[in-house]
Amino acid sequence: MIGQSRVAELELPGAAVEGASTRPAQSYWNESWERLRANRIGMAAGVLIVVLALIAIAAPLFSLAVTHFQPQTIDLGATFAKPGSAHLLGTDELGRDTVTRLIYGGRVTLGVAFLTVAVSLTVGAGVGMLAGYYGGWLDDILMRLVDTVLAIPAIFLFILMSILFRPTPISLALIIASVGWGNVARLVRGEVLSVKQRDFILATRSIGARDVRMMVRHLLPNVLPVLIVAASLGVGQIILIEAALDFLGLGIQPPTASWGNMLTNAESYFFHSFWLVIFPGVTIFITVLASNIFGNAIRDAFDPRLK
Protein backbone atom coordinates (compact mmCIF):
# COMPACT_ATOMS: atom_id res chain seq x y z
CA MET A 1 0.00 0.00 0.00
CA ILE A 2 2.83 2.36 0.81
CA GLY A 3 4.25 1.70 -2.59
CA GLN A 4 1.07 3.09 -4.08
CA SER A 5 1.55 6.62 -2.82
CA ARG A 6 1.44 8.80 -5.89
CA VAL A 7 2.58 12.34 -6.41
CA ALA A 8 -0.89 13.71 -6.18
CA GLU A 9 -1.70 12.30 -2.80
CA LEU A 10 1.49 13.60 -1.32
CA GLU A 11 1.23 17.18 -2.48
CA LEU A 12 -2.29 17.79 -1.25
CA PRO A 13 -2.04 20.84 0.97
CA GLY A 14 0.23 23.25 -0.83
CA ALA A 15 0.05 22.08 -4.38
CA ALA A 16 -0.11 25.54 -5.84
CA VAL A 17 2.74 26.98 -3.81
CA GLU A 18 5.91 27.17 -5.84
CA GLY A 19 8.52 24.68 -4.70
CA ALA A 20 6.30 23.07 -2.15
CA SER A 21 5.41 20.29 -4.55
CA THR A 22 8.98 19.43 -5.46
CA ARG A 23 10.11 17.74 -2.26
CA PRO A 24 7.41 15.08 -1.92
CA ALA A 25 7.34 14.58 -5.68
CA GLN A 26 11.03 13.82 -5.60
CA SER A 27 10.47 11.18 -3.01
CA TYR A 28 8.19 9.39 -5.44
CA TRP A 29 10.92 9.46 -8.09
CA ASN A 30 13.53 8.40 -5.56
CA GLU A 31 11.35 5.55 -4.43
CA SER A 32 10.84 4.39 -8.00
CA TRP A 33 14.53 4.72 -8.74
CA GLU A 34 15.38 2.59 -5.70
CA ARG A 35 12.92 -0.05 -6.85
CA LEU A 36 14.36 0.03 -10.35
CA ARG A 37 17.94 -0.24 -9.07
CA ALA A 38 17.05 -3.27 -7.00
CA ASN A 39 15.95 -5.07 -10.18
CA ARG A 40 19.31 -6.36 -11.42
CA ILE A 41 18.15 -8.01 -14.62
CA GLY A 42 16.15 -4.92 -15.49
CA MET A 43 19.12 -2.65 -14.86
CA ALA A 44 21.41 -4.89 -16.94
CA ALA A 45 18.91 -4.68 -19.81
CA GLY A 46 18.78 -0.90 -19.43
CA VAL A 47 22.58 -0.65 -19.51
CA LEU A 48 22.63 -2.81 -22.65
CA ILE A 49 20.19 -0.47 -24.37
CA VAL A 50 22.31 2.54 -23.42
CA VAL A 51 25.46 0.82 -24.71
CA LEU A 52 23.75 -0.08 -28.00
CA ALA A 53 22.54 3.50 -28.37
CA LEU A 54 26.03 4.86 -27.66
CA ILE A 55 27.57 2.49 -30.22
CA ALA A 56 24.98 3.64 -32.75
CA ILE A 57 25.68 7.30 -32.04
CA ALA A 58 29.43 6.72 -32.29
CA ALA A 59 29.07 4.64 -35.46
CA PRO A 60 31.58 6.67 -37.53
CA LEU A 61 34.18 6.29 -34.77
CA PHE A 62 33.70 2.53 -34.72
CA SER A 63 33.90 2.32 -38.44
CA LEU A 64 37.20 4.27 -38.40
CA ALA A 65 38.91 2.74 -35.40
CA VAL A 66 37.45 -0.73 -34.88
CA THR A 67 36.05 -2.27 -38.04
CA HIS A 68 38.02 -0.19 -40.60
CA PHE A 69 35.17 -0.42 -43.12
CA GLN A 70 32.50 1.95 -44.32
CA PRO A 71 28.91 0.66 -44.36
CA GLN A 72 28.44 1.24 -48.07
CA THR A 73 31.88 0.46 -49.42
CA ILE A 74 31.48 -2.23 -52.02
CA ASP A 75 34.29 -4.77 -52.36
CA LEU A 76 33.45 -7.22 -55.11
CA GLY A 77 36.66 -9.12 -54.40
CA ALA A 78 35.40 -10.09 -50.95
CA THR A 79 31.74 -11.02 -51.41
CA PHE A 80 30.22 -13.51 -48.99
CA ALA A 81 33.37 -13.62 -46.86
CA LYS A 82 33.02 -15.95 -43.91
CA PRO A 83 33.12 -14.46 -40.41
CA GLY A 84 36.80 -14.19 -39.52
CA SER A 85 39.64 -11.84 -38.62
CA ALA A 86 39.25 -9.53 -41.62
CA HIS A 87 35.47 -9.28 -41.37
CA LEU A 88 34.31 -10.14 -37.88
CA LEU A 89 30.83 -11.17 -39.01
CA GLY A 90 31.57 -11.70 -42.69
CA THR A 91 30.40 -9.71 -45.70
CA ASP A 92 27.28 -9.60 -47.86
CA GLU A 93 26.69 -10.06 -51.59
CA LEU A 94 28.45 -6.79 -52.38
CA GLY A 95 31.37 -7.41 -50.04
CA ARG A 96 30.10 -4.92 -47.46
CA ASP A 97 31.23 -5.53 -43.89
CA THR A 98 28.38 -6.93 -41.77
CA VAL A 99 29.51 -5.49 -38.42
CA THR A 100 29.82 -2.01 -39.83
CA ARG A 101 26.42 -2.27 -41.47
CA LEU A 102 24.87 -3.55 -38.26
CA ILE A 103 26.31 -0.60 -36.33
CA TYR A 104 25.06 1.90 -38.89
CA GLY A 105 21.79 0.00 -39.14
CA GLY A 106 21.43 0.44 -35.41
CA ARG A 107 21.55 4.20 -35.90
CA VAL A 108 18.59 4.03 -38.25
CA THR A 109 16.59 1.43 -36.36
CA LEU A 110 17.09 2.88 -32.87
CA GLY A 111 16.72 6.42 -34.18
CA VAL A 112 13.39 5.60 -35.83
CA ALA A 113 12.22 3.77 -32.70
CA PHE A 114 13.05 6.63 -30.32
CA LEU A 115 11.61 9.26 -32.65
CA THR A 116 8.41 7.22 -33.06
CA VAL A 117 8.03 6.91 -29.30
CA ALA A 118 8.67 10.62 -28.81
CA VAL A 119 6.08 11.63 -31.41
CA SER A 120 3.48 9.09 -30.21
CA LEU A 121 3.88 10.24 -26.62
CA THR A 122 3.69 13.94 -27.41
CA VAL A 123 0.63 13.67 -29.61
CA GLY A 124 -1.03 11.00 -27.48
CA ALA A 125 -0.44 12.85 -24.22
CA GLY A 126 -1.73 16.09 -25.71
CA VAL A 127 -4.88 14.54 -27.12
CA GLY A 128 -5.53 12.41 -24.05
CA MET A 129 -5.04 15.39 -21.75
CA LEU A 130 -7.40 17.63 -23.74
CA ALA A 131 -10.04 14.91 -23.99
CA GLY A 132 -9.83 13.97 -20.33
CA TYR A 133 -9.61 17.49 -18.96
CA TYR A 134 -12.33 19.20 -21.00
CA GLY A 135 -14.60 16.19 -21.49
CA GLY A 136 -17.92 16.78 -23.29
CA TRP A 137 -18.05 17.03 -27.05
CA LEU A 138 -14.29 17.50 -27.40
CA ASP A 139 -13.78 14.21 -25.56
CA ASP A 140 -16.32 12.49 -27.81
CA ILE A 141 -14.74 13.72 -31.01
CA LEU A 142 -11.16 13.00 -29.99
CA MET A 143 -11.92 9.54 -28.63
CA ARG A 144 -13.95 8.52 -31.70
CA LEU A 145 -10.91 9.63 -33.71
CA VAL A 146 -8.75 7.36 -31.56
CA ASP A 147 -11.21 4.47 -32.01
CA THR A 148 -11.08 5.01 -35.74
CA VAL A 149 -7.31 5.09 -36.00
CA LEU A 150 -7.00 1.98 -33.86
CA ALA A 151 -9.71 0.16 -35.83
CA ILE A 152 -7.71 0.08 -39.06
CA PRO A 153 -5.39 -2.93 -38.99
CA ALA A 154 -2.07 -1.19 -38.43
CA ILE A 155 -0.03 -3.23 -40.88
CA PHE A 156 -2.35 -2.27 -43.78
CA LEU A 157 -2.21 1.37 -42.81
CA PHE A 158 1.60 1.22 -42.76
CA ILE A 159 1.64 -0.39 -46.19
CA LEU A 160 -0.74 2.20 -47.62
CA MET A 161 1.21 5.10 -46.20
CA SER A 162 4.63 3.82 -47.10
CA ILE A 163 3.63 3.55 -50.75
CA LEU A 164 2.27 7.10 -50.57
CA PHE A 165 5.12 8.73 -48.69
CA ARG A 166 8.51 7.43 -49.72
CA PRO A 167 9.90 6.30 -46.36
CA THR A 168 12.91 8.12 -44.98
CA PRO A 169 13.82 7.49 -41.35
CA ILE A 170 11.78 10.54 -40.31
CA SER A 171 8.70 9.82 -42.41
CA LEU A 172 8.83 6.17 -41.34
CA ALA A 173 8.78 7.26 -37.70
CA LEU A 174 5.81 9.52 -38.43
CA ILE A 175 4.01 6.69 -40.23
CA ILE A 176 4.40 4.32 -37.28
CA ALA A 177 3.56 7.09 -34.80
CA SER A 178 0.36 7.87 -36.71
CA VAL A 179 -1.06 4.71 -35.14
CA GLY A 180 1.00 4.61 -31.95
CA TRP A 181 -0.45 7.79 -30.44
CA GLY A 182 -3.92 6.26 -30.16
CA ASN A 183 -3.15 3.92 -27.30
CA VAL A 184 -1.19 6.60 -25.46
CA ALA A 185 -4.13 8.98 -25.76
CA ARG A 186 -6.46 6.38 -24.25
CA LEU A 187 -4.09 5.71 -21.35
CA VAL A 188 -3.53 9.39 -20.59
CA ARG A 189 -7.21 10.22 -20.83
CA GLY A 190 -8.06 7.51 -18.32
CA GLU A 191 -5.38 8.73 -15.96
CA VAL A 192 -6.47 12.35 -16.28
CA LEU A 193 -10.08 11.38 -15.57
CA SER A 194 -9.03 9.80 -12.29
CA VAL A 195 -6.57 12.52 -11.24
CA LYS A 196 -9.21 15.16 -12.02
CA GLN A 197 -11.36 13.83 -9.18
CA ARG A 198 -8.69 14.43 -6.53
CA ASP A 199 -9.06 17.20 -4.01
CA PHE A 200 -5.87 19.03 -4.93
CA ILE A 201 -7.32 19.80 -8.34
CA LEU A 202 -10.32 21.39 -6.66
CA ALA A 203 -7.94 23.30 -4.39
CA THR A 204 -5.90 24.48 -7.32
CA ARG A 205 -9.00 25.58 -9.16
CA SER A 206 -10.28 27.43 -6.12
CA ILE A 207 -7.22 29.67 -6.10
CA GLY A 208 -7.94 30.52 -9.72
CA ALA A 209 -5.39 28.51 -11.67
CA ARG A 210 -6.06 28.62 -15.38
CA ASP A 211 -6.53 25.59 -17.65
CA VAL A 212 -3.07 25.62 -19.18
CA ARG A 213 -1.38 25.88 -15.79
CA MET A 214 -3.64 23.16 -14.47
CA MET A 215 -2.67 20.79 -17.27
CA VAL A 216 1.03 21.51 -17.43
CA ARG A 217 1.82 21.96 -13.73
CA HIS A 218 -0.62 19.57 -12.10
CA LEU A 219 -1.96 16.99 -14.52
CA LEU A 220 1.17 16.36 -16.54
CA PRO A 221 3.35 15.39 -13.54
CA ASN A 222 0.65 12.94 -12.52
CA VAL A 223 0.39 11.22 -15.88
CA LEU A 224 4.17 11.17 -16.29
CA PRO A 225 4.58 7.70 -14.74
CA VAL A 226 2.04 6.30 -17.20
CA LEU A 227 3.91 7.97 -20.06
CA ILE A 228 7.28 6.64 -18.92
CA VAL A 229 5.90 3.12 -18.68
CA ALA A 230 4.22 3.40 -22.09
CA ALA A 231 7.44 4.70 -23.64
CA SER A 232 9.68 2.01 -22.23
CA LEU A 233 7.30 -0.78 -23.18
CA GLY A 234 6.77 0.71 -26.64
CA VAL A 235 10.35 0.81 -27.89
CA GLY A 236 10.67 -2.94 -28.41
CA GLN A 237 7.38 -3.27 -30.26
CA ILE A 238 8.26 -0.38 -32.53
CA ILE A 239 11.65 -1.89 -33.36
CA LEU A 240 9.82 -5.08 -34.40
CA ILE A 241 7.34 -3.17 -36.56
CA GLU A 242 10.08 -1.12 -38.15
CA ALA A 243 12.21 -4.19 -38.84
CA ALA A 244 9.25 -5.97 -40.44
CA LEU A 245 8.48 -2.99 -42.70
CA ASP A 246 12.15 -2.70 -43.69
CA PHE A 247 12.25 -6.42 -44.37
CA LEU A 248 9.19 -6.16 -46.62
CA GLY A 249 10.90 -3.35 -48.53
CA LEU A 250 8.35 -0.81 -47.31
CA GLY A 251 10.62 0.95 -44.84
CA ILE A 252 14.19 2.24 -45.03
CA GLN A 253 15.43 1.76 -48.58
CA PRO A 254 18.83 0.28 -49.49
CA PRO A 255 21.68 1.10 -49.74
CA THR A 256 21.06 2.64 -46.30
CA ALA A 257 21.49 -0.24 -43.90
CA SER A 258 18.84 -1.10 -41.34
CA TRP A 259 18.49 -4.30 -39.34
CA GLY A 260 15.32 -5.18 -41.18
CA ASN A 261 16.40 -4.51 -44.75
CA MET A 262 19.64 -6.46 -44.27
CA LEU A 263 17.35 -9.50 -44.22
CA THR A 264 15.28 -8.59 -47.28
CA ASN A 265 17.23 -10.81 -49.66
CA ALA A 266 18.20 -13.32 -47.01
CA GLU A 267 16.49 -16.22 -48.73
CA SER A 268 18.93 -16.09 -51.60
CA TYR A 269 21.91 -16.59 -49.24
CA PHE A 270 20.55 -19.63 -47.44
CA PHE A 271 22.59 -22.15 -49.32
CA HIS A 272 26.03 -20.68 -48.78
CA SER A 273 26.05 -17.78 -46.29
CA PHE A 274 23.63 -18.47 -43.48
CA TRP A 275 25.40 -15.99 -41.16
CA LEU A 276 23.89 -13.17 -43.17
CA VAL A 277 20.52 -14.46 -41.99
CA ILE A 278 21.58 -15.08 -38.40
CA PHE A 279 23.33 -11.88 -37.27
CA PRO A 280 20.80 -9.14 -38.10
CA GLY A 281 18.01 -11.25 -36.61
CA VAL A 282 19.97 -11.94 -33.43
CA THR A 283 20.73 -8.21 -33.13
CA ILE A 284 17.03 -7.35 -33.41
CA PHE A 285 16.12 -10.11 -30.97
CA ILE A 286 18.63 -9.03 -28.31
CA THR A 287 17.71 -5.37 -28.61
CA VAL A 288 13.98 -5.98 -28.40
CA LEU A 289 14.44 -8.46 -25.56
CA ALA A 290 16.49 -5.92 -23.59
CA SER A 291 13.92 -3.18 -24.28
CA ASN A 292 11.07 -5.40 -23.12
CA ILE A 293 12.86 -6.50 -19.95
CA PHE A 294 13.84 -2.93 -19.16
CA GLY A 295 10.31 -1.79 -19.94
CA ASN A 296 8.87 -4.35 -17.53
CA ALA A 297 11.36 -3.27 -14.86
CA ILE A 298 10.35 0.36 -15.35
CA ARG A 299 6.68 -0.57 -15.10
CA ASP A 300 7.24 -2.52 -11.89
CA ALA A 301 9.26 0.32 -10.43
CA PHE A 302 7.07 3.25 -11.43
CA ASP A 303 3.64 1.73 -11.25
CA PRO A 304 3.48 -1.02 -8.65
CA ARG A 305 -0.27 -1.24 -9.12
CA LEU A 306 0.25 -2.79 -12.54
CA LYS A 307 2.55 -5.56 -11.41
Added chain:
Amino acid sequence: MLAKYVARRFLASVVVVLGVTLITLVLMDRTRGTYVPGIDLNPSLRPEDIARLRADLGLDRPFYLWYITWIWGVLHGDFGRSMIDGSTVMSHILDRLPNTLELTATAIVIGLIVAVPLGVVGALRRGSKVDHTMTVVSVAGFAVPQFWMGLILILVFSVTLEQHGLPWLPSSGAFSAVNGGDVLDRIQHLILPATVLSFFYTSTWSRFIRSSMLEVLSQDYIRTARAKGMSERRVVYLHGLRNALIPLITLIGLELPGLVSGGLVVEVVFGWPGIGKLAFERALQYDYTTVMGVTFFATLLVVAGNLIADVLYGILDPRIRLA
Protein backbone atom coordinates in the same frame (compact mmCIF):
# COMPACT_ATOMS: atom_id res chain seq x y z
CA MET B 1 -30.93 -3.98 -21.52
CA LEU B 2 -28.81 -6.11 -23.75
CA ALA B 3 -30.58 -4.96 -26.89
CA LYS B 4 -30.03 -1.34 -25.93
CA TYR B 5 -26.36 -2.00 -25.24
CA VAL B 6 -25.88 -3.79 -28.53
CA ALA B 7 -27.65 -0.98 -30.36
CA ARG B 8 -25.42 1.64 -28.74
CA ARG B 9 -22.26 -0.30 -29.47
CA PHE B 10 -23.45 -0.83 -33.04
CA LEU B 11 -23.96 2.91 -33.52
CA ALA B 12 -20.48 3.61 -32.16
CA SER B 13 -19.12 1.05 -34.62
CA VAL B 14 -20.88 2.78 -37.51
CA VAL B 15 -19.22 6.05 -36.49
CA VAL B 16 -15.84 4.33 -36.45
CA VAL B 17 -16.41 2.74 -39.85
CA LEU B 18 -17.41 6.10 -41.32
CA GLY B 19 -14.27 7.57 -39.79
CA VAL B 20 -12.22 4.90 -41.48
CA THR B 21 -13.74 5.75 -44.85
CA LEU B 22 -12.79 9.38 -44.21
CA ILE B 23 -9.17 8.41 -43.62
CA THR B 24 -9.36 6.27 -46.73
CA LEU B 25 -10.75 9.28 -48.57
CA VAL B 26 -7.75 11.39 -47.59
CA LEU B 27 -5.32 8.67 -48.65
CA MET B 28 -7.21 8.13 -51.91
CA ASP B 29 -7.25 11.81 -52.68
CA ARG B 30 -3.49 11.92 -52.31
CA THR B 31 -3.07 9.23 -54.94
CA ARG B 32 -6.07 9.62 -57.20
CA GLY B 33 -5.25 10.40 -60.76
CA THR B 34 -1.54 10.67 -60.27
CA TYR B 35 -0.83 7.32 -61.79
CA VAL B 36 -2.52 5.02 -64.23
CA PRO B 37 -1.16 1.55 -63.55
CA GLY B 38 0.54 -0.12 -66.46
CA ILE B 39 1.04 3.07 -68.41
CA ASP B 40 4.79 2.92 -68.06
CA LEU B 41 4.74 -0.59 -69.44
CA ASN B 42 2.99 0.52 -72.59
CA PRO B 43 4.67 3.50 -74.26
CA SER B 44 2.53 3.11 -77.38
CA LEU B 45 -0.63 4.34 -75.65
CA ARG B 46 -2.07 7.40 -77.31
CA PRO B 47 -3.27 10.35 -75.20
CA GLU B 48 -6.91 9.52 -76.00
CA ASP B 49 -6.34 5.96 -74.79
CA ILE B 50 -4.98 7.30 -71.54
CA ALA B 51 -7.99 9.57 -71.21
CA ARG B 52 -10.29 6.63 -71.83
CA LEU B 53 -8.42 4.54 -69.24
CA ARG B 54 -8.70 7.31 -66.71
CA ALA B 55 -12.41 7.64 -67.43
CA ASP B 56 -12.86 3.88 -67.06
CA LEU B 57 -11.18 3.96 -63.68
CA GLY B 58 -13.22 7.00 -62.66
CA LEU B 59 -10.10 9.11 -62.24
CA ASP B 60 -11.46 12.03 -64.28
CA ARG B 61 -14.29 12.78 -61.88
CA PRO B 62 -14.02 15.13 -58.89
CA PHE B 63 -12.82 13.26 -55.83
CA TYR B 64 -16.02 13.57 -53.82
CA LEU B 65 -17.99 11.90 -56.61
CA TRP B 66 -15.34 9.23 -56.81
CA TYR B 67 -15.56 8.74 -53.06
CA ILE B 68 -19.36 8.63 -53.01
CA THR B 69 -19.33 6.09 -55.82
CA TRP B 70 -16.82 4.02 -53.90
CA ILE B 71 -18.75 4.15 -50.62
CA TRP B 72 -21.98 3.35 -52.48
CA GLY B 73 -20.27 0.33 -53.98
CA VAL B 74 -18.89 -0.76 -50.61
CA LEU B 75 -22.36 -0.56 -49.11
CA HIS B 76 -23.43 -3.02 -51.78
CA GLY B 77 -20.47 -5.30 -51.20
CA ASP B 78 -18.61 -3.99 -54.22
CA PHE B 79 -15.07 -2.78 -53.53
CA GLY B 80 -14.51 -1.73 -57.11
CA ARG B 81 -12.10 -3.18 -59.61
CA SER B 82 -8.38 -3.77 -59.40
CA MET B 83 -6.37 -1.09 -61.18
CA ILE B 84 -4.09 -3.73 -62.61
CA ASP B 85 -6.09 -6.68 -63.88
CA GLY B 86 -9.58 -5.17 -63.95
CA SER B 87 -11.22 -8.01 -62.04
CA THR B 88 -13.26 -7.05 -58.98
CA VAL B 89 -11.45 -6.53 -55.69
CA MET B 90 -14.12 -8.67 -54.05
CA SER B 91 -13.23 -11.64 -56.24
CA HIS B 92 -9.58 -11.22 -55.26
CA ILE B 93 -10.51 -11.16 -51.59
CA LEU B 94 -12.80 -14.19 -51.86
CA ASP B 95 -10.11 -15.97 -53.85
CA ARG B 96 -7.49 -15.52 -51.10
CA LEU B 97 -9.72 -15.62 -48.02
CA PRO B 98 -9.88 -19.46 -47.65
CA ASN B 99 -6.08 -19.74 -47.60
CA THR B 100 -5.73 -17.03 -44.98
CA LEU B 101 -8.46 -18.55 -42.84
CA GLU B 102 -6.82 -21.96 -43.13
CA LEU B 103 -3.51 -20.58 -41.85
CA THR B 104 -4.70 -18.25 -39.11
CA ALA B 105 -7.48 -20.49 -37.79
CA THR B 106 -4.99 -23.35 -37.49
CA ALA B 107 -2.56 -21.07 -35.69
CA ILE B 108 -5.21 -19.77 -33.30
CA VAL B 109 -6.46 -23.28 -32.47
CA ILE B 110 -2.92 -24.60 -31.89
CA GLY B 111 -2.13 -21.47 -29.89
CA LEU B 112 -5.11 -22.09 -27.63
CA ILE B 113 -4.42 -25.80 -27.22
CA VAL B 114 -0.89 -25.02 -26.09
CA ALA B 115 -1.51 -21.79 -24.19
CA VAL B 116 -4.39 -22.85 -21.93
CA PRO B 117 -2.59 -25.78 -20.22
CA LEU B 118 0.64 -23.77 -20.00
CA GLY B 119 -1.17 -20.84 -18.41
CA VAL B 120 -2.99 -23.07 -15.91
CA VAL B 121 0.20 -24.91 -14.92
CA GLY B 122 2.02 -21.59 -14.56
CA ALA B 123 -0.67 -20.29 -12.23
CA LEU B 124 -1.03 -23.48 -10.17
CA ARG B 125 2.72 -23.89 -9.76
CA ARG B 126 3.56 -20.24 -9.49
CA GLY B 127 7.24 -19.60 -8.89
CA SER B 128 8.27 -23.14 -9.81
CA LYS B 129 10.93 -23.94 -12.37
CA VAL B 130 8.25 -24.74 -14.93
CA ASP B 131 6.70 -21.33 -14.36
CA HIS B 132 10.03 -19.53 -14.68
CA THR B 133 10.95 -21.41 -17.84
CA MET B 134 7.63 -20.48 -19.37
CA THR B 135 8.10 -16.85 -18.42
CA VAL B 136 11.48 -16.80 -20.12
CA VAL B 137 10.16 -18.48 -23.28
CA SER B 138 7.23 -16.11 -23.39
CA VAL B 139 9.39 -13.00 -22.92
CA ALA B 140 11.64 -14.29 -25.68
CA GLY B 141 8.59 -14.98 -27.83
CA PHE B 142 7.67 -11.31 -27.66
CA ALA B 143 11.12 -10.30 -28.87
CA VAL B 144 11.54 -12.58 -31.89
CA PRO B 145 10.76 -10.89 -35.19
CA GLN B 146 8.13 -13.12 -36.82
CA PHE B 147 9.68 -12.83 -40.25
CA TRP B 148 13.09 -13.81 -38.93
CA MET B 149 11.72 -16.82 -37.07
CA GLY B 150 10.13 -17.84 -40.38
CA LEU B 151 13.45 -17.45 -42.19
CA ILE B 152 15.26 -19.55 -39.56
CA LEU B 153 12.64 -22.30 -39.76
CA ILE B 154 13.01 -22.36 -43.53
CA LEU B 155 16.78 -22.44 -43.15
CA VAL B 156 16.62 -25.41 -40.78
CA PHE B 157 13.62 -27.45 -41.90
CA SER B 158 13.67 -26.82 -45.64
CA VAL B 159 17.19 -25.91 -46.71
CA THR B 160 19.42 -27.81 -44.28
CA LEU B 161 17.30 -30.95 -44.15
CA GLU B 162 17.14 -31.05 -47.94
CA GLN B 163 20.90 -30.53 -48.22
CA HIS B 164 21.47 -33.55 -45.99
CA GLY B 165 19.08 -35.69 -47.99
CA LEU B 166 16.56 -35.89 -45.14
CA PRO B 167 12.81 -35.45 -45.48
CA TRP B 168 12.18 -31.70 -45.56
CA LEU B 169 9.23 -29.37 -45.31
CA PRO B 170 8.14 -27.13 -48.16
CA SER B 171 9.10 -23.50 -47.60
CA SER B 172 6.65 -21.73 -49.87
CA GLY B 173 3.05 -21.77 -51.01
CA ALA B 174 -0.08 -23.50 -49.72
CA PHE B 175 0.21 -26.61 -51.88
CA SER B 176 2.53 -28.16 -54.45
CA ALA B 177 2.06 -27.00 -58.01
CA VAL B 178 2.65 -30.49 -59.35
CA ASN B 179 0.54 -33.39 -58.08
CA GLY B 180 -0.31 -31.34 -55.01
CA GLY B 181 -3.42 -30.12 -53.31
CA ASP B 182 -4.46 -33.17 -51.32
CA VAL B 183 -4.88 -32.92 -47.54
CA LEU B 184 -1.44 -34.32 -46.67
CA ASP B 185 0.26 -31.94 -49.08
CA ARG B 186 -1.57 -28.94 -47.66
CA ILE B 187 -0.74 -29.95 -44.08
CA GLN B 188 2.94 -30.22 -44.99
CA HIS B 189 2.84 -26.69 -46.35
CA LEU B 190 0.92 -25.49 -43.32
CA ILE B 191 3.35 -26.72 -40.65
CA LEU B 192 6.05 -24.02 -40.81
CA PRO B 193 3.90 -20.87 -41.19
CA ALA B 194 1.39 -22.13 -38.61
CA THR B 195 4.25 -22.79 -36.18
CA VAL B 196 5.48 -19.20 -36.42
CA LEU B 197 2.01 -17.71 -36.00
CA SER B 198 0.91 -20.01 -33.17
CA PHE B 199 4.18 -19.43 -31.30
CA PHE B 200 3.30 -15.75 -31.27
CA TYR B 201 -0.25 -16.42 -30.03
CA THR B 202 0.97 -18.90 -27.43
CA SER B 203 3.45 -16.49 -25.85
CA THR B 204 0.75 -13.82 -25.54
CA TRP B 205 -2.12 -15.99 -24.39
CA SER B 206 -0.28 -18.24 -21.93
CA ARG B 207 0.79 -15.19 -19.91
CA PHE B 208 -2.70 -13.85 -20.10
CA ILE B 209 -4.34 -17.07 -18.91
CA ARG B 210 -1.78 -17.40 -16.15
CA SER B 211 -2.52 -13.98 -14.64
CA SER B 212 -6.25 -14.35 -15.22
CA MET B 213 -6.16 -17.73 -13.45
CA LEU B 214 -4.14 -16.31 -10.55
CA GLU B 215 -6.67 -13.56 -10.10
CA VAL B 216 -9.65 -15.91 -10.20
CA LEU B 217 -8.06 -18.35 -7.74
CA SER B 218 -7.70 -15.56 -5.18
CA GLN B 219 -11.43 -14.80 -5.26
CA ASP B 220 -13.77 -15.46 -2.38
CA TYR B 221 -15.94 -17.94 -4.27
CA ILE B 222 -12.92 -20.16 -4.78
CA ARG B 223 -12.28 -20.12 -1.03
CA THR B 224 -15.95 -20.92 -0.49
CA ALA B 225 -15.75 -23.83 -2.91
CA ARG B 226 -12.71 -25.20 -1.10
CA ALA B 227 -14.32 -24.59 2.28
CA LYS B 228 -17.34 -26.67 1.41
CA GLY B 229 -15.01 -29.56 0.67
CA MET B 230 -15.02 -29.56 -3.10
CA SER B 231 -12.14 -31.49 -4.60
CA GLU B 232 -9.20 -29.36 -5.73
CA ARG B 233 -9.58 -30.64 -9.27
CA ARG B 234 -13.18 -29.49 -9.43
CA VAL B 235 -12.28 -26.15 -7.86
CA VAL B 236 -9.56 -25.50 -10.37
CA TYR B 237 -11.32 -26.65 -13.49
CA LEU B 238 -15.00 -26.07 -12.78
CA HIS B 239 -14.79 -22.75 -10.97
CA GLY B 240 -11.31 -21.52 -11.69
CA LEU B 241 -10.61 -22.18 -15.34
CA ARG B 242 -14.13 -21.47 -16.53
CA ASN B 243 -14.01 -17.99 -15.09
CA ALA B 244 -10.39 -17.40 -16.03
CA LEU B 245 -11.20 -18.05 -19.67
CA ILE B 246 -13.84 -15.33 -19.90
CA PRO B 247 -11.38 -12.47 -20.50
CA LEU B 248 -9.75 -14.61 -23.17
CA ILE B 249 -12.87 -14.11 -25.26
CA THR B 250 -12.01 -10.45 -25.56
CA LEU B 251 -8.52 -11.37 -26.69
CA ILE B 252 -9.79 -13.79 -29.29
CA GLY B 253 -12.39 -11.25 -30.41
CA LEU B 254 -9.52 -8.84 -30.89
CA GLU B 255 -7.80 -11.54 -32.95
CA LEU B 256 -10.69 -11.73 -35.42
CA PRO B 257 -9.10 -9.04 -37.60
CA GLY B 258 -5.86 -10.92 -37.08
CA LEU B 259 -7.52 -13.67 -39.08
CA VAL B 260 -6.95 -11.42 -42.06
CA SER B 261 -4.11 -9.09 -41.15
CA GLY B 262 -2.21 -10.89 -38.40
CA GLY B 263 -0.46 -13.25 -40.73
CA LEU B 264 0.63 -10.71 -43.32
CA VAL B 265 4.35 -10.91 -42.62
CA VAL B 266 4.24 -14.68 -42.21
CA GLU B 267 2.29 -15.01 -45.47
CA VAL B 268 4.92 -12.99 -47.30
CA VAL B 269 7.85 -14.97 -45.84
CA PHE B 270 6.26 -18.32 -46.68
CA GLY B 271 4.75 -17.26 -49.99
CA TRP B 272 1.34 -18.19 -48.59
CA PRO B 273 -1.31 -17.06 -51.10
CA GLY B 274 -3.50 -15.26 -48.55
CA ILE B 275 -5.07 -11.85 -48.17
CA GLY B 276 -2.07 -10.29 -46.46
CA LYS B 277 0.22 -11.30 -49.29
CA LEU B 278 -2.37 -9.98 -51.76
CA ALA B 279 -2.34 -6.56 -50.09
CA PHE B 280 1.46 -6.56 -49.95
CA GLU B 281 1.96 -7.53 -53.60
CA ARG B 282 -0.67 -5.08 -54.83
CA ALA B 283 0.80 -2.29 -52.72
CA LEU B 284 4.16 -2.75 -54.42
CA GLN B 285 2.35 -2.49 -57.77
CA TYR B 286 0.43 0.64 -56.75
CA ASP B 287 -2.91 -1.13 -57.12
CA TYR B 288 -4.68 1.32 -54.82
CA THR B 289 -8.22 0.07 -55.23
CA THR B 290 -7.23 -3.44 -54.20
CA VAL B 291 -5.20 -2.27 -51.19
CA MET B 292 -8.00 0.08 -50.09
CA GLY B 293 -10.58 -2.66 -50.52
CA VAL B 294 -8.58 -5.16 -48.48
CA THR B 295 -7.85 -2.57 -45.81
CA PHE B 296 -11.49 -1.64 -45.54
CA PHE B 297 -12.57 -5.27 -45.49
CA ALA B 298 -10.11 -5.94 -42.66
CA THR B 299 -11.33 -2.88 -40.77
CA LEU B 300 -14.90 -4.15 -40.92
CA LEU B 301 -13.65 -7.36 -39.33
CA VAL B 302 -11.91 -5.39 -36.54
CA VAL B 303 -15.06 -3.50 -35.72
CA ALA B 304 -17.21 -6.61 -35.92
CA GLY B 305 -14.72 -8.53 -33.79
CA ASN B 306 -14.72 -5.90 -31.06
CA LEU B 307 -18.49 -5.73 -31.10
CA ILE B 308 -18.97 -9.49 -30.87
CA ALA B 309 -16.36 -9.80 -28.12
CA ASP B 310 -18.00 -7.07 -26.05
CA VAL B 311 -21.45 -8.57 -26.38
CA LEU B 312 -20.28 -12.12 -25.68
CA TYR B 313 -18.38 -10.88 -22.67
CA GLY B 314 -21.51 -9.30 -21.30
CA ILE B 315 -23.51 -12.47 -21.82
CA LEU B 316 -20.93 -14.80 -20.29
CA ASP B 317 -20.09 -12.66 -17.29
CA PRO B 318 -23.21 -11.25 -15.64
CA ARG B 319 -21.01 -9.18 -13.33
CA ILE B 320 -20.19 -6.93 -16.26
CA ARG B 321 -22.79 -4.20 -16.29
CA LEU B 322 -23.96 -3.45 -19.77
CA ALA B 323 -24.41 0.27 -19.78
